[in-house]
Amino acid sequence: MADELEVKRIRGTGSKSVYETLRNEILALTLPPGQLLDEMTLADRFNMSRSPVREALIRLASDGLVVTLSNRSTIVAPIEVDTFPKYVEALDIAQRMNTRLAAALRSEVDLKTIAKRQKAFEAAVRTGNHLAMSEANKEFHMAIAHAGRNPYLASFYEKLLSQGQRMLHLHFEYLERTHDGYLLTDEHDLMLDAIREKNVDLADELAHAHTRQFQANFIDFMRENYTTDVSLGPLVAAK
Template identity: 55%
Template sequence: MAVSKSQQKSSTRKIVKGSGAQQVYSTLRREILTLELPPGSFLDENQLADRFKLSRSPVREALIRLSGDGLVIGTSNRASQVAPLDISQFPKYIETLDVAQRMVCRLAAQLRNDTDIERIKETQLAYEQSVGPKNYLAMSETNKAYHMAIAAASKNPYLTDFYRRLLDEGQRMLHLHFEYIMESPEASLNQNEHGRMTDAIVAKDIEAAEQAAHDHTTLFRDRFLRFLQQGFMSGFSVTPK
């Protein structure tokens, strides 16, 4: 069936609109995760439209996607704001992350198949290759991909979706955590943390997988608390449970 010129133009407009929204989304997401846009920053649709030389529609679409990621919130006057980073809730966040991470690894060790193992190993290698000074966004992104590969192996879409939202919420803290580890002479990055989880999942050792996941969460907690105690984010008081 022939396509009219008006239909072709409409199709072109949709592609341009979609690519514009993706550009805004990708740029703002990177700036939020790296804290270039600090928590609490207001995001004005008109200013963003001027910045990206787009209409407000793709900007609004990008902000809706970022809201779905938990990185942007709406305010009472219908404005958008970078989601606050509430460090005071860190102990509660860690409690929840620990439970989810342990369950994900338990199920993955029980239910994983050869394709899952291949994906887990690929993402583990990608993370290891990303490790380096000033490469913190790539480190946090590849770290998330590794953990989501494990989540996929758990074969539980409800748990996987919940786990993804936890990882999204914690990604800015992870960025700060990596910066602290890579730039502090007192801290070091143990490259075997992921290896223990991978080995246990490959071996179908359910208890070892859960223990490795718990130890991984605990190490992140302890490092981040040391980061806070050194005054990098003054004004917050966080104590481990």
């Protein structure tokens, strides 16, 4: 019985390691959209059996980071350019609602947590590591969501933020290369100030502007790097 439990523990540990490594590589675009993920090749790479690799791929599929094709092969999920307008529309609504609620309901403890997450984001920006930046950005916005006291909206928001991390990576790359804009830090500070002051309308306005900046720069990046005629829909309407 003890041996059986040890096998399960090792298998779980192996699957977690594969999951975390592949997740980071997918989010950092080291594994590009459309990249084939062969179980046998991955098993050889991680020096383990196919079972923990398969478990990791199933978990990545539930995150929307990999997809299984009709021939049962697995690839890194494409970045769906055609659905981007719908994605950013949902992100805008979730971002505004969670930020509004945070401004109305935040506690002093919440403010300290949000400020701490902002400092962590600024530290990540200084490293220039896009994966660290996207993870820290997500943690900042989720601290705001938790301050809003609505777990349903927070859960929806977290899913959207996770789905957008690869696009945010491209957003950071575009800003760093063109110097056209700034890396969100000023906007984060303004959002924190509005939440601290319980200024609900300003928090809403800043959250909306935050989405528009991300959207505009991602569109510019895609048009510049992939095609001269990419249709990504109009900008999210201004208030």
